[in-house]
Amino acid sequence: MPFAFLKSAEITPPADIEAASLRSDRFRLEREVDWQRLEQIVTALEKGRPGRINDDDLLELPVLYRKTASSLAVARETSLDAATLDYLEALVRRAWFQIYGPRIGLFGWLRRFFAGGWSAAIRDIWLDICISFAVMVAGALVGWLLVARDSDWFFALVPGEMAGGRVPGADRALLEETLAHQGGTEGLTAFAASLFSNNSGVAIMAFALGFAFGVPTVLLLVYNMALLGAMMWVFADAGLGWEFAAWLSVHGTTEIGAIMLAGAAGLHIGRQMAFPGQRAIIAAMQDAGVRVAVVMVGVTVMMIIAGLLEGYARQLVDDTGARFAIGGTMLAFWIVYFAAMRRPRESDT
Amino acid sequence: MSLSDALARDANTKRDRVLVTPEGLALPLRVGSKGARAGALLLDLTIWFVGLILFFLAMGAIGWGLLDLESSPENNPVLEAVIVFVVLVLFLARYGYFMIFELGPRGATPGKRVLGLRVAARDGGRLTAEMVIARNLMRDVEVFIPMFFLLGGSQEAGVAGIAAFFWLAVFVLFPFFNKDALRAGDLVAGTWVVEAKQAKLKEAMSLAPDRSREYRFGDEELSVYGEHELQVLENVLRQSNPDALRDVAEAITRKIGWQLGSGDEREFLEAFYAALRGHLESGMRFGKRKKNKFS
Numbered sequence: 001m002p003f004a005f006l007k008s009a010e011i012t013p014p015a016d017i018e019a020a021s022l023r024s025d026r027f028r029l030e031r032e033v034d035w036q037r038l039e040q041i042v043t044a045l046e047k048g049r050p051g052r053i054n055d056d057d058l059l060e061l062p063v064l065y066r067k068t069a070s071s072l073a074v075a076r077e078t079s080l081d082a083a084t085l086d087y088l089e090a091l092v093r094r095a096w097f098q099i100y101g102p103r104i105g106l107f108g109w110l111r112r113f114f115a116g117g118w119s120a121a122i123r124d125i126w127l128d129i130c131i132s133f134a135v136m137v138a139g140a141l142v143g144w145l146l147v148a149r150d151s152d153w154f155f156a157l158v159p160g161e162m163a164g165g166r167v168p169g170a171d172r173a174l175l176e177e178t179l180a181h182q183g184g185t186e187g188l189t190a191f192a193a194s195l196f197s198n199n200s201g202v203a204i205m206a207f208a209l210g211f212a213f214g215v216p217t218v219l220l221l222v223y224n225m226a227l228l229g230a231m232m233w234v235f236a237d238a239g240l241g242w243e244f245a246a247w248l249s250v251h252g253t254t255e256i257g258a259i260m261l262a263g264a265a266g267l268h269i270g271r272q273m274a275f276p277g278q279r280a281i282i283a284a285m286q287d288a289g290v291r292v293a294v295v296m297v298g299v300t301v302m303m304i305i306a307g308l309l310e311g312y313a314r315q316l317v318d319d320t321g322a323r324f325a326i327g328g329t330m331l332a333f334w335i336v337y338f339a340a341m342r343r344p345r346e347s348d349t
Numbered sequence: 350m351s352l353s354d355a356l357a358r359d360a361n362t363k364r365d366r367v368l369v370t371p372e373g374l375a376l377p378l379r380v381g382s383k384g385a386r387a388g389a390l391l392l393d394l395t396i397w398f399v400g401l402i403l404f405f406l407a408m409g410a411i412g413w414g415l416l417d418l419e420s421s422p423e424n425n426p427v428l429e430a431v432i433v434f435v436v437l438v439l440f441l442a443r444y445g446y447f448m449i450f451e452l453g454p455r456g457a458t459p460g461k462r463v464l465g466l467r468v469a470a471r472d473g474g475r476l477t478a479e480m481v482i483a484r485n486l487m488r489d490v491e492v493f494i495p496m497f498f499l500l501g502g503s504q505e506a507g508v509a510g511i512a513a514f515f516w517l518a519v520f521v522l523f524p525f526f527n528k529d530a531l532r533a534g535d536l537v538a539g540t541w542v543v544e545a546k547q548a549k550l551k552e553a554m555s556l557a558p559d560r561s562r563e564y565r566f567g568d569e570e571l572s573v574y575g576e577h578e579l580q581v582l583e584n585v586l587r588q589s590n591p592d593a594l595r596d597v598a599e600a601i602t603r604k605i606g607w608q609l610g611s612g613d614e615r616e617f618l619e620a621f622y623a624a625l626r627g628h629l630e631s632g633m634r635f636g637k638r639k640k641n642k643f644s
Contacts, residue, residue, distance in 0.1 A: 014553075021623055022555040024630050029553055036550065048454050069374045078633060080626050082580040083551040083587065089377060090548035096370055097456060097467065097545065100475040106445075106452050109478040200440070201489075208490035211533055269537065282536065286471075289537030293483035300444075 011036045024079035031071050038064040039091055045098045065095050112344050113297060119341035121294035122261065125268045132221065132264040136256070139222035143229025157230045166231065172238045199255060200303040203262035207269075207296050214270020221263045228256075246320040249327025250313050255306035257334055258299045265292035265299070302334075366529075366543075368473045381466040381542040383530050390492065392460035397446055404438065443493060444485070451481045457545070467545040471529075480538040487534030491520045551587060555623050564620035570605040571628040577641035579629060582622050586615075594618060 014029040041061055044052045057064075072088040079085065104112070122129070146153040151168035166175060202220075209216035228248075235244035269288045276284035313326055364380045381389075408431065450458040456476060457467040468484070470476045495517040524530045529541050585597050591614075598614040601607075601621060609617055629639060 020553055020555045021559045021561070022627055022630065024626075025553045025555040032550060039550075046454050069370070073374055078630060080576055080579055080629055080633070081554060082583055083548075084553075087548040087550045090546055092370075092374070093376055093378070093545070094547065096376060097469065098454065100470070100473075104452075104478060106449050106478075109452070204444075204486055204489050205494070208487050211487070211490075211537065285537055286539035289483045289487075290477065290479040290539065293479045293486060293538070296486050297482060 011040070024075070024081060027074070027078065028081065028084055031067070034064055034067050035071065035088070035091060038068050038095060042091070042094045042098055046094070065092075065099065068092055068095065113294065116341040116344045117294055118298040118301075119338045120343035121291055122298070122338045124291055125264055125295065128264040128268040128271060129260065131267055131271075132260050135218055135221050135263070136225045136260060139225030140229035140232070142222065143226030143231075144233045145229075146226070147230045147233045154230050154234065157226055166234055168234050168237065170234065170238065172240065175235060175238050175240055176243070199258075199306065200300050203259055203299045203303060204296065206259065206262040207265045207292065207299075210266025210269040210292075211273075212270070213274050214267045217263050217266035217270065221259070224259065243320055246323035246327070249331075250317070250323050251306045251310035251327075253327045253331040254302050254309060254334070257331070258302035258306060261295055261302070262299045265295045268292050305330075363528075370473065378469070379544040380529050381464075381544055383524060385464045385466055385544075386524070386530065386542055389458070389460035389464045389466055392463060393447070393458045394492075394496075396459055397442060401439070401442055405435070408435070444489075447485045447488060448481060451485065452478055455545075461542070465544055465546050466542050468540050469543050471535075471539050471541045476540065480540050482538075484532075484534035484538035484540050487532070487537055490517075491523070491532055491534060495521050554583065554586065554619075554626070559623075560616060560620040561624065564617065564624070566605075566621065566624045566628075568628075571625050572639075573604055573642060574625060575639040575641040575644055576629060579622070579625055582618065582625070586618055586622060589615075 011033055013033050017026055017029045020026045020029055037057060037060075041053050041057050041064070044050060050058075053061075068088065069092050072085075072092050075081075075085055075088055143157060146157070147168065154168050202224075206217050206220050209220065232241065232244060235241055269285060269292060272284040272288035273281055279287075309326070309330070317323055317326065364382065366378045366380060368376045368378050370376055447458055451468050455462060455467060456469065461467060468476060468481065470480060498513065498517060520533055523536075524532045529535075531541060535541055582597065585593050594614045598609060598618055601618075602609045632639065
């Protein structure tokens with residue numbers, strides 16, 4: 001290491017320890033070289049440049065940390081030098097933050113996430129996924145039944161600009177038109193990107209609202225699925241139910257799956273808060289929050305894929321069978337991926 | 350640190366917490382004040398916003414020619430790619446900025462760093478990546494949605510708008526209703542925001558020439574003061590402001606009934622400090638502590 005002398009040049013041992021008249025100052029002077037070594041290591045770690053620490057220092061890091069921590073414990077009982085106590089407290093705290101800080105960066109975490117962390121987190125909240133699924137099915141049924149009984153309900157459920165001519169009693173040809181591809185790819189990527197950004201925003205909101213015992217999350221799920229149910233009835237009524245399902249399934253299996261997971265994540269927090277069991281509410285909430293954060297990152301990933309499918313595949317593939325094939329393949333892929341990926345080993349965390 | 354800071358030290362106990370490390374050492378922590386946290390957030394949002402604007406200006410400088418050639422995205426594939434890129438950058442900026450910085454070794458965004466704050470796990474354990482992600486996903490409801498709500502002019506929304514306003518206000522005002530100033534995201538993730546100050550190692554005090562022969566203090570003269578006064582005196586000596594030195598020296602000599610020649614203040618105070626500290630520390634070794642002059 002050619003430049004090692006430059007790196008450790010600043011620490012100079014105190015000239016004359018015996019010159020200090022106070023016992024507590026001699027205690028400090030005898031140990032301050034170790035403290036400053038620890039400080040250099042911690043500073044290098046904080047700056048994200050562990051390469052600057054030389055090997056000897058790195059090997060001694062645990063010893064230096066314990067020495068400094070014990071110096072602090074002793075100094076508190078024997079020394080009244082406020083500046084030294086402040087320094088030691090700040091140093092031990094910084095070292096503690098480094099030793100117990102996040103150990104992997106965003107990219108390391110993402111690698112572990114795709115290699116099983118995501119699937120394991122989803123299996124952990126299976127019960128909430130079942131609840132979320134049931135709520136969504138109920139929502140779609142409500143939408144369907146309401147519109148089937150009285151088609152005026154459609155206008156109460158679906159905002160005008162969203163319906164865009166897809167209303168009860170609409171012309172079959174007009175409905176067919178909305179399902180057909182628009183031809184070409186122009187403008188589709190921008191469309192896909194904005195869909196993605198918008199949909200993940202909704203999903204993240206469904207999660208964040210779970211904080212209020214999950215009630216807003218359930219409302220959000222029911223309302224969105226009622227919209228879908230109502231729309232489905234309109235197409236089924238015109239004899240286009242099958243085609244509509246195929247059109248929807250291309251991106252829907254991914255997107256509705258993601259919304260289901262986001263809803264389940266919100267419900268998980270709400271449920272853990274409402275029924276914390278033996279734990280304190282705060283502890284229960286915290287466990288749940290950390291577990292579902294992983295699910296939510298996955299939801300964002302699914303939204304990206306759904307946006308791409310919606311923007312490209314759905315507009316380019318016109319055949320009902322092919323549309324079902326794409327949607328079905330995606331569904332099968334997600335189920336296998338979530339069910340089969342092994343949980344990453346704890347040592348990787 | 351001045352006298353007022355030393356007094357503020359005692360007044361701040363409302364925000365002081367003790368964290369027991371796995372080594373069994375009680376480590377004092379101070380919860381970040383609401384003002385500092387609001388300041389850090391504003392600073393971060395400013396950096397975020399200015400960064401985005403600069404980014405788009407740079408993009409505009411590069412993409413200017415493209416925009417002139419074909420005005421509509423339908424027949425310009427390059428502009429198309431630019432739009433996709435922009436949407437993705439906006440998304441990443443909204444969710445990634447805070448996460449990337451808080452997952453770094455300092456556990457703090459630039460704004461928090463400037464104000465001497467950092468994120469830590471509330472239970473004293475390790476701050477995990479999941480915690481940081483959870484607290485920043487909740488930030489969406491607490492910061493971004495209310496911000497867009499206010500900027501987006503949703504005031505015309507009527508009753509629903511008012512309901513939404515109150516609903517969002519619950520999240521925004523959450524930190525004001527608990528003693529650790531936790532926001533909803535901190536609560537869900539099990540984190541808190543604490544002060545992370547650095548301190549420099551200052552000179553040892555008793556390296557000054559030993560004057561215990563010239564200045565002899567008796568037990569009754571040393572027992573008028575306690576630890577608090579000793580640390581105030583330490584600050585005065587470290588700052589070495591001549592006026593303050595003279596005032597303090599006069600106050601002490603009046604108290605213990607001495608006469609002091611002019612120009613000797615520093616010498617006298619150093620000798621008195623060393624003697625008082627030696628006296629109090631020897632008391633400490635026998636388990637006797639004297640907090641201040643009243644005890």
